[in-house]
Amino acid sequence: MVTPKWEDTVYTLDFIRERAEHYDELTIEGGQPFAMDFLYWSHIIPPDVKWRRRNAVPRTSLDPLAIPAGYLAEVAYEWDDDGSAPIHAFVNMLAFECVDSPQNNVVNETMTDLGRR
8 A cells, every 4th residue: 555645635725724824823923934834833744844845837727625735835945935924925825826716817817918919
């Protein structure tokens, strides 16, 4: 029997958003929230994993019901390069990459409009 790798475990955007609300509450009082810390806190990345890989292939068609943990780790690692930010901002950025989210629809419409001109 093959044990699934943690990177292949999938999470919904709603689950990530819910966990982010709790994490933002914990870090609001002087905390410096980082996306990687959030993923460790949420157990999306196991505590014994030391992640050091950036996002190689940006996606604009993520399934909001099945976002791979490995992709979350890559995006978070890169996101943290800019310093700390509220975790809900990180989750909002993910929404732009999820198919059929209002944010993703606006991006796709804009890209289509730019292609027509």
